[in-house]
Structures are given as structure tokens and as C-alpha cells.
Amino acid sequence: MVEESSRIAGPARLRADARRNQERILVSARAVFAEHGIDAPMATVARRAGVGVATLYRRFPTRDALVRAAFAQQLETCARALTEALADPDPWRGFQRLVETACALQREERGFPAAFVAAFPDSTAEHAQARERAERDLMTLVRRAQEAGALRADFHPSDLAVALLSHCGLVNALPHDDAASRRLVAYLLQSFRAEPAHGALPPPSTLSLRSLPLAADNSPGRRPSRA
Incomplete structure (x- = not known):
């Protein structure tokens, strides 16, 4: 009876270990990508997770697969935000919430900005189709907001990519300054509006010109370089 129970429990333990x-791999990947970017060696992720490189590659055969799995929840949130933005009867409100959601995710998970803006070289045809669908949906949202007279007529979807890259740089330089992030997002949204700016901005950051992280090696969250 004991022997039979052991045989039954053995596979279950293996499955639990595998999970x-x-x-551990996904948690480590998010930490490594936040510190070193999504081009960090896969071996570094394996080492941080305490598993062999072969184990990592069995679970995630490509970097694309690992990045997508590590940030699956964030990517899903972005996709849902775009769907909800299209369904909103107020196209400007939908657009605004989409931008705020994407920037909030960049702020909350430091490794996500690079994953969000990267073009994954190993993407499958399914992933490529999903990206194309997202681009079409974004174009539709932009057109609706422009036709409603809320979004600047000269706004181009590439402007959103520029805005997200700008916010990405701020988050990487000042990962703990949420006030600066929210204020930048508010400025960006006001610049996108067809109407003159209205409404109060979020409270300002405590950042001053003297405290700007001008040198990359001295930026918060970065390790000092070694000679």
C-alpha cells in the first residue's frame, strides 16, 4: 500500500517541481530583464532561477517565448485595454485610458517597457497576426478620435510609439518617481488633444535639475561601472 502511494505521489511531486x-524562471527573467534588458543572456536567467540552462530551454525554447511568458499578464492587459478602448462610445476617453494603462504597466514592471516596444525576431505567424490586428485596431481608434474632433488631426500612430519610448526612458532613469511619470503622461495626453489644454496636471515631481541622472552609470537602479 505504501509502495503504491509512493508511485502515485511521485509524478505529482515532479509536476509540482516543474511548476x-x-x-522561478519567470520571476528571475523579469528581474534580469529589468536590470540588464531583454537581451540579457539566457544563462543569466537560468543562474538567477537556480536551474540549468537546459531546463530553461526545455520550458522556453526561444528568447521570444521567455519574454512573452514573463510578461504575459502585462501584454494581456494591454490587449484588453485596446479592446475596451474600441468599445468605449467616447473615443477620446478610450484613447486616454489606453495610454494611461500602457504607461502604468511600464511604471509597475521595469522590464516591461523594453518587452512592450521590442520587435521579437522569433515571433510566430500567430504573433505577427496579433500585432497586425492590434495596429489596425489602434488605427481605427485614432481615426474615431480624430473624427470626433478630440484628437489632433495630424496625430499619427507612430507618435504613440514615440511617447511610450519617452516614458520608457523616464521610468528607466527614475523607477521610483511615480509623480514624474504621471505628470509626463498628462502632458503627453494634453499635447495630443485637438482642443486647448484644460484640467489640472497631477502634482509635480520632487526632481530638480541638480538631481538629474545625467550619467547612465549614476542612474537609479543601475550599477556603477567598473574599470
Whole structure:
């Protein structure tokens, strides 16, 4: 009876171990990508997770697969935000919430900005179709907001990419300054509006010109370089 129970419990323990290994890999990947970018060596992720490189590649055969799995929740949130923006009867409100959601995710998960703006070289045809669909939906949202007279007529979807890259740079330089992030997002949204700016901005950051992280090696969250 004991022997039979052991045989039954053995596979279950292995499955549980495999799940724990996978979760450790994903947690480690997010930490490594936040510190070193999504081009960090896969071996660094494996080392941080305490697993062998072979184990990592069995779970995630490509960097694309690992990045997507590590930030699956954030990517899903962005996709849902775009769907909800299209469904909103007020196209400007939908557009605004989409931008705020994307920037909030960049702020909350430091490794996500690079994953969000990167073009994954190993993407499958399914992923490529999903990106194309997202681009079409964004174009539709932009057109609706422009036709409603809320979004600048000369706004181009590439402007959103520029805005997200700008916000990405701020988040990387000042990962703990939420006030600066929210204020930048508010400025960007006001600049996109067809109407003159209205409404109060969020409270300002405590950042001053003297405290600007001018040198990359001295930026918050970065390690000092070694000679």
C-alpha cells in the first residue's frame, strides 16, 4: 500500500517541481530583464532561477517565448485595454485610458517597457497576426478620435510609439518617481488633444535639475561601472 502511494505521489511531486521551476524562471527573467534588458543572456536567467540552462530551454525554447511568458499578464492587459478602448462610445476617453494603462504597466514592471516596444525576431505567424490586428485596431481608434474632433488631426500612430519610448526612458532613469511619470503622461495626453489644454496636471515631481541622472552609470537602479 505504501509502495503504491509512493508511485502515485511521485509524478505529482515532479509536476509540482516543474511548476515551481517554471515560476522561478519567470520571476528571475523579469528581474534580469529589468536590470540588464531583454537581451540579457539566457544563462543569466537560468543562474538567477537556480536551474540549468537546459531546463530553461526545455520550458522556453526561444528568447521570444521567455519574454512573452514573463510578461504575459502585462501584454494581456494591454490587449484588453485596446479592446475596451474600441468599445468605449467616447473615443477620446478610450484613447486616454489606453495610454494611461500602457504607461502604468511600464511604471509597475521595469522590464516591461523594453518587452512592450521590442520587435521579437522569433515571433510566430500567430504573433505577427496579433500585432497586425492590434495596429489596425489602434488605427481605427485614432481615426474615431480624430473624427470626433478630440484628437489632433495630424496625430499619427507612430507618435504613440514615440511617447511610450519617452516614458520608457523616464521610468528607466527614475523607477521610483511615480509623480514624474504621471505628470509626463498628462502632458503627453494634453499635447495630443485637438482642443486647448484644460484640467489640472497631477502634482509635480520632487526632481530638480541638480538631481538629474545625467550619467547612465549614476542612474537609479543601475550599477556603477567598473574599470
